[in-house]
Structures are given as structure tokens and as C-alpha cells.
Amino acid sequence: xxICLIGxxxxxxxxxxxxxxxxxxxxxLDFDAYIEEREGKTIPExxxxxxxxxxxxxxxxxxxxxxxxxxxxxxxxGGGTPCYGNNMQRLKQEGIKTVYxxxxxxxxxxxxxxxxxxxxxLNDQDTLEKLEEFIRKHLFERSFYxxxxxxxxxxxxxxxRELIDDLKARLF
Ligand code: S3P
Numbered sequence: 001x002x003i004c005l006i007g008x009x010x011x012x013x014x015x016x017x018x019x020x021x022x023x024x025x026x027x028x029l030d031f032d033a034y035i036e037e038r039e040g041k042t043i044p045e046x047x048x049x050x051x052x053x054x055x056x057x058x059x060x061x062x063x064x065x066x067x068x069x070x071x072x073x074x075x076x077x078g079g080g081t082p083c084y085g086n087n088m089q090r091l092k093q094e095g096i097k098t099v100y101x102x103x104x105x106x107x108x109x110x111x112x113x114x115x116x117x118x119x120x121x122l123n124d125q126d127t128l129e130k131l132e133e134f135i136r137k138h139l140f141e142r143s144f145y146x147x148x149x150x151x152x153x154x155x156x157x158x159x160x161r162e163l164i165d166d167l168k169a170r171l172f
Contacts, residue, residue, distance in 0.1 A: 001071075001072065001095055001096070001097055002067060002070055002071065002072065002073050002074075002075060002095060002096045002097070003020075003026075003073070003074045003075065003096075003097050003098075003099065003171055004075045004077050004091055004096060004097070004098045004099070005017050005074070005075065005076045005077065005098075005099050005101060006077050006081065006082050006091075006098055006099065006100050006101070006145075006146055006149055007079065007100050007101035007102065007103065007146060008079050008103065008108055008135070008138075008139050008142065008146075009079035009108070009112060009119050009121070009122070010079075010103070010107075010108045010111040010112040010115065011079075011101040011102075011103040011108065011155070012101055012103065012155065012163070013076035013077065013079075013101060014030050014076040015160070016076075016101070016160070016163055016164060016167065017030070017074045017075070017076040018030075018076075019160070019164055020074050020164055020167055020168070021073075021074040023164065023168070024074070024168070024172065026072055026073060026074050027070070027072070027073045027074070028073065028074045028075075028076075029066065029070065029073050029074070029075045029076070030075075030076050031062070031063070031066065031075060031076060031077045031078055031081060032076075032078050034062060034066055035058065035059065035062050035078075038062065039058065042118075043055070043078075043118070043120065044117075044118060044120050046058075047120035048120070052120075052121075056080070056084045056085065059078065059080070059081060059084065059087075060084065060085045060086075060087055063077075063081060063087055063090060064090065067090070067096065071095065079121075079142075080121070080142075082098070082142075082145045082146065082148075082149075083141075083142050083145040083146075088145050088148055092148070097150050097151070097171060098148075098149040098150050098151070099149055099150065099151040099152075099153060099167065099170070099171070100146045100147065100149035100151070100152045100153065101153055101155055102146070102152055102153060102154050102155060103155045104155075104156070105132060105135050105136050105139060106132070107155070108135050108139070109128065109131055109132040109135055112131065112135070113128055113131055116131065121138075122134070151170050151171070153166060153167070153170075
């Protein structure tokens with residue numbers, strides 16, 4: 001069974017996924033890193049050179065390739081992955097369990113303000129207020145897809161330990 005962590009940028013998919021992989025002895029895959037490795041470019045370079053439409057196309061293609069090549073992995077998907085094309089339908093197929101990490105807008109804003117240079121989708125948000133407003137609307141649009149996950153975790157003030165234990169209890 002592949003376990004796919006989904007949720008907005010900055011929701012902790014990679015951090016939690018990596019730790020969960022270590023603790024359960026399963027391999028961990030970061031889907032952004034998977035794309036970067038195969039394209040020989042970083043995500044910001046891909047967006048800059050070929051644009052978002054190209055990125056969404058290869059993202060869908062690589063999603064298929066990756067899911068076919070791995071059967072028992074913990075996978076942190078990109079924040080937009082479930083929200084384009086028929087990727088969410090693809091993620092509902094047999095042998096895949098999806099988990100949505102639902103993090104409040106204020107927490108996402110705080111985390112992403114520092115990391116926005118690596119997120120081309122957030123490039124135009126040059127003040128904290130603009131970033132927060134953008135995330136609020138964007139997350140609202142994307143929630144339609146995220147909420148279709150098999151499991152939904154509301155991240156509030158749990159420690160990382162508590163979140164990992166919650167994931168383990170739900171998944172294994
Ligand atoms: C994106 C999220 C990023 C990356 C790309 C687009 C998005 O992944 O795939 O920058 O549209 O939300 P992370 O959620 O791992 O930052």
C-alpha cells in the first residue's frame with residue numbers, strides 16, 4: 001500500500017513523511033525531489049523556464065510513473081498535485097491511501113513567509129498580509145480536493161511525536 005500525504009505547501013508532508021518512513025522501515029519519497037531529479041532542474045527553474053502548465057503536465061505524468069514503480073512507500077506529494085487534471089481520481093485507485101494534513105492558514109503563512117522563494121506559486125505575495133490573503137483563498141479552492149482524502153488530520157498544537165503516532169494509528 002502506498003501512503004500519500006497531501007495538503008497545502010508548508011503543511012509538513014515531507015517532514016512527517018520522512019520520519020514516518022524511518023520509524024516504519026518503509027521507503028520515503030518526496031515527489032518534488034523526484035520530479036527535480038528526473039528533470040535535472042529545481043521546481044522554480046522548471047516554472048521559470050517552461051511555465052506552470054508544463055509543470056502540471058509533467059507532474060501528472062510522473063505521478064503515474066511513480067505510483068506504478070512503488071508499492072509500499074510513504075510519499076509526500078506536491079501541494080498542488082491532487083488539484084489538477086484527474087490526479088485525485090488516480091489517487092483513489094486501489095493500493096493507495098491518502099492522508100490530508102489540514103493546517104490553519106495562520107500557521108501556513110508563518111512557515112511559508114520564510115520559504116516563499118522556493119515556491120513559485122507564491123512569488124507575487126510580497127507582504128505578509130498579501131501572502132495570508134492568498135493562502136486563505138487558495139486553500140479554500142483546493143480544500144475541495146484535499147477533503148477527498150481517505151484520512152484527514154487537523155493539525156493544531158500537537159507535537160510532531162503526537163502527529164506521527166496519530167498517522168501510525170490510522171494507517172497501520
Ligand atoms: C506547489 C507545491 C510545491 C511544488 C510546486 C507547486 C503547489 O510542493 O510542487 O512548487 O502548487 O502547491 P510542496 O507542497 O512540497 O511545497
